[in-house]
Amino acid sequence: MSRYGGLIRWKFAIPLVGFIVAVVVYVMMFLDAHVRDAVTHYATRLNGAEVNVGRLRTSVFGGFVELEKVQLTDPEAPEFNRLEWAKMRFELSGSALLRGKVVIQDASLQDIQIRSKRERPGYVLPPPPPEPEGPGLKEKTMVLLQPVKQELMQNAMAFLKEKNLDNPLKDVNWEELPSTLAVKGLQSELQAKGASWKGMLGSLPDAQTFASMKADLQKLKPPTDPNQIQTAIGQLESIRAQAQVSVMQVEKLAQQLQQEAATIQSRIQNLDELAKQDLAMLGQKLKLPDLDFKGLAEELAGPEIKRYVRMIETYYAQIKPFLESKEQEAPSKPLRRAGRDYSFPLANGLPSFWLQSAQISSKETAEGPLGDMSGKITHVSTQPELIAQPTRMSLQGGFRQSQILSFCRCG
Amino acid sequence: MSGGFPGRRWLAPDEVSWLQLFLALFCGSLLGWTPTLVTLHTIVLLLLLVFIRVPLLLLVITAAICWILGAFAIDPWIDALGQRLLTAKDLQGLWTQFYNAPVLPWTRFSNSMVTGAVALALACSPLWFILSWKLRSMVQSAAN
Numbered sequence: 232m233s234r235y236g237g238l239i240r241w242k243f244a245i246p247l248v249g250f251i252v253a254v255v256v257y258v259m260m261f262l263d264a265h266v267r268d269a270v271t272h273y274a275t276r277l278n279g280a281e282v283n284v285g286r287l288r289t290s291v292f293g294g295f296v297e298l299e300k301v302q303l304t305d306p307e308a309p310e311f312n313r314l315e316w317a318k319m320r321f322e323l324s325g326s327a328l329l330r331g332k333v334v335i336q337d338a339s340l341q342d343i344q345i346r347s348k349r350e351r352p353g354y355v356l357p358p359p360p361p362e363p364e365g366p367g368l369k370e371k372t373m374v375l376l377q378p379v380k381q382e383l384m385q386n387a388m389a390f391l392k393e394k395n396l397d398n399p400l401k402d403v404n405w406e407e408l409p410s411t412l413a414v415k416g417l418q419s420e421l422q423a424k425g426a427s428w429k430g431m432l433g434s435l436p437d438a439q440t441f442a443s444m445k446a447d448l449q450k451l452k453p454p455t456d457p458n459q460i461q462t463a464i465g466q467l468e469s470i471r472a473q474a475q476v477s478v479m480q481v482e483k484l485a486q487q488l489q490q491e492a493a494t495i496q497s498r499i500q501n502l503d504e505l506a507k508q509d510l511a512m513l514g515q516k517l518k519l520p521d522l523d524f525k526g527l528a529e530e531l532a533g534p535e536i537k538r539y540v541r542m543i544e545t546y547y548a549q550i551k552p553f554l555e556s557k558e559q560e561a562p563s564k565p566l567r568r569a570g571r572d573y574s575f576p577l578a579n580g581l582p583s584f585w586l587q588s589a590q591i592s593s594k595e596t597a598e599g600p601l602g603d604m605s606g607k608i609t610h611v612s613t614q615p616e617l618i619a620q621p622t623r624m625s626l627q628g629g630f631r632q633s634q635i636l637s638f639c640r641c642g
Numbered sequence: 643m644s645g646g647f648p649g650r651r652w653l654a655p656d657e658v659s660w661l662q663l664f665l666a667l668f669c670g671s672l673l674g675w676t677p678t679l680v681t682l683h684t685i686v687l688l689l690l691l692v693f694i695r696v697p698l699l700l701l702v703i704t705a706a707i708c709w710i711l712g713a714f715a716i717d718p719w720i721d722a723l724g725q726r727l728l729t730a731k732d733l734q735g736l737w738t739q740f741y742n743a744p745v746l747p748w749t750r751f752s753n754s755m756v757t758g759a760v761a762l763a764l765a766c767s768p769l770w771f772i773l774s775w776k777l778r779s780m781v782q783s784a785a786n
Contacts (some may be wrong), residue, residue, distance in 0.1 A: 235655050235656065235657045235658045235659075235662075235695070236693055236695050237695065238661060238665075238691060238694060239690070239694065239695065240661070240693050240694070240695050243692060244693075245695050247693075255650075326744060329744035329745050329750055330742060330744055330747055331747035332744070407651075415774060508664060530784070537679075566713040566714075567677035567678075567709075567712060567713055567755070568677060568717045568718070568720070568721050568723060569677070569723075569755065570677065570721055570753045570754040570755030570756065570758070571721070571725060571753070571754045572752055572753050572754075573728045573729070573737070573754070574741075574752060575737045575738040575741035575752065575754045576741070576742075576743065577738060577740075577741075577742045580742050581742075615733055
């Protein structure tokens, strides 16, 4: 026996065998239960309310996953399910997978129900704290409704054009509108006021008057003779009286101008009110019905859209951290060559992708929008020439609540 | 007493067999020349290295040298070799069997670089054999 040791590390064999046995036992005995618990836990967090998974089965060698009796509680009405399905099965062909091909033997979702009644109300998770930044529900609703609004406007304009009503305001006499009349009155009044203000400003003492008063003041010398004191006081008094008269004139005019400016400002503000009167008058002339469109739109679509926006918001908030991609540096040129891929398909081999059968069915509920529907699609493939089977699609069912008892579409 | 060259014991320990040296050189060259580790045979090889006792330092150095050699010099030749093999008329039947057989497609043999790297490593086997034999003789003479 050499000191370095033989080629095989035998001491790893026992732990390896133990590890393999443990994995096999775990997969056979505990995997389904643990996956079911994990799915229930994370789906409940994502849904914001209790999610129940009746049964989960996986098979590594069979290549399938099956989920039965899945119920998603509606957080806004816990006695109902937001979504429920009886069975979901996804089966991959193991032998195809070993050949590097994806062959889906069965992908089915059976008995989907919306707003189905629960046996007992599900528990609802406390709502997450609101995020301070970003647009709120109202803004998101507005964004969602924006295309609808644009389409409505386009349709309305097309209708008016078709009825030669694309310029319905051509017969309106714009001169009669209250706001036009008020603006004209305001303009003529301002012109008259302007002339009056000019005259008043002209009557005010000018700079020369104040300069002469200043010069007179500078001429006054302190009297040296006591007899002249009385005369000097008289002169000073006369200049003071003259100055006081001038100041009073200026103050009076300033006050008057302020009052008139305030009046004009209030009349300009009043134009907004007059514009509303214009709209009412135009509406009467166009014979528009007196509809509260905002109220009507909120009544018709608001609660439903808000409900779905809230639902999407809840799911989005949960998956947002996973969607946010970290900033990645631009990939540098790889040092090694990528090479070229060749393919060597057999004439009767497997295609790269083959969906053999996919089924979906729904059940009507008293509250939900779905009917008793059933759809099936078979043999979808990336290389149809290899499978030599046509793609078939069928859809059948009915909506009893809407009196559509049955229909069928096959192709 | 350590003989040969400085650090020889790290690369080729005393009493190491020529097969262990050969496997270290061969696996190192295969890992170094293959441009990606995401192929079935490289993953299996890496797992096997847990159970096979080879001089790991020699393997890592061989892989590094081969990787650098590939990146800066011989990648175009590896690619050309792979393309020539994959488009050879005589081998089309073999490749078609491989392509439609289970498991083998996961080795990505249909990629010219992967096939070229494996072919080059196999082609260099006689060289690795001679080198490992010489190295083993050097180890033995140094030990004696």
